[in-house]
Amino acid sequence: MISRWEGIDEFVAVAESGQFTAAAERMGVSSSHISRQIARLEERLQTRLLYRSTRRVTLSEAGQTFLQHCQRLQDGREEALRAMGDLASEPKGLLRMTCAVAYGERFIVPLVTRFMALYPQLRVEVELSNRTLDLLHEGMDLAIRLGRLADSRLVATRLAPRRMYLCASPAYLERYGRPHSLSELARHNCLVGSTDLWALQQDGREISQRVQGNWRCNSGQAVLDAALLGMGLCQLPDYYVLEHLNSGALVSLLEAHQPPNTAVWALYPQQRHLSPKVRRLVDYLKEGLAGMPEYRMV
Structure with a gap:
């Protein structure tokens, strides 16, 4: 059975390098292997993707369109592999976060302390402040905010209800x-x-x-x-x-x-892939808050 991926990596390597020999070196295979895979791919698609000359390879119009889609597929595949690798990795390094003073003292800091006990390689700096700190400017990884949100540059995860x-x-x-x-x-x-x-x-x-x-x-x-x-x-x-x-x-x-219900939120800067330490802490806070007596009554 032919894999739907067969020939795609070879095609992208040739399209990006412009040569079969360069693509072969990049992938650690022979030039003949590259040529066979692309020929099979073109046959399967019933479309010419490349024009070959003695010096250089150029893309057909269909090849240019196909390349864009293939590059996105490769990016998605690598992202999925990184995500699975992160699941097995232990949170470590520095994590900086902020929260309002009273709420942080009562709920967040105790949970963060327990979280750190699970991951001794992690260092956490918590800044309790009633000012709305700019995460990007202050170099913060995470903020816990209450009520309605305004900053669209940040990704929000709902941790708990708030009424x-x-x-x-x-x-x-x-x-x-x-x-x-x-x-x-x-x-x-x-x-x-x-x-x-x-x-x-x-x-x-x-x-x-x-x-x-x-x-x-x-x-x-x-x-x-x-x-x-x-x-x-x-x-x-x-x-x-x-x-x-x-x-x-x-x-x-x-x-x-009474006003409409709002929530307690975890906010972090937009990024393509959330770091394991932030993701693990957000999940831990969500589970921990749900188990507290104050929230079991909500």
């Missing part, structure tokens, strides 16, 4: 009442985190509602603690509040106006 909740403690609601519309937020004490713009929905549209209150802190845990003490309304991600919503320590509010 925002507007909530308050039963004690606060008993004292100040429950808001039934977005306009009523103005008369409530809102516990502000890193921004006083809360993402909400109205009439099917996403809006940003400015809120105010007597407490502000750029720590989600601090905002949660204040809400549990009955100090006001808060808007926090699911991994902070689900446990308390399930226990009744917090009550979800204005559910029809």
Whole structure:
């Protein structure tokens, strides 16, 4: 049975080198072998691919078109072989990554530490920062980002769901009442985190509602603690509040106006083939987050 690949490598070698002898040297075979394979290929295709002269080989119009397709096939084959080789290789070398401070401390750094224990040849540098670092400019391999994404130069892999909740403690609601519309937020004490713009929905549209209150802190845990003490309304991600919503320590509010679900993302620069260390870590983070109690309740 004739392989569909038979003659293709020989044809590309001749087309790129312009000579049968040069192609034979490149492939480590005889010139007669090259000639036979290309003749069989042309017979199989019923098309002349090459014009031969005593000094040089030129491509026919069909040969030029066929060469482009063959080169792409070769590239795809080599890419597949590299990918399979990477599966068997152990992550090693330096991996630089970044993540927001609070989320990184609570979820990402513990998982990365366990990952490193599995691969002792790997070195990892984690920069926890609430600034959106430019991965390409900063030389980062990976970023963990929350919510909506903007940078189209980066490839994104979804690691976990992320949903925002507007909530308050039963004690606060008993004292100040429950808001039934977005306009009523103005008369409530809102516990502000890193921004006083809360993402909400109205009439099917996403809006940003400015809120105010007597407490502000750029720590989600601090905002949660204040809400549990009955100090006001808060808007926090699911991994902070689900446990308390399930226990009744917090009550979800204005559910029809809650923003659409987003996600936790792994971002890395666009490249033809993702390095084994980044791919393995992304897979490990995805599996690890899914197994955490905070996400099993989502």
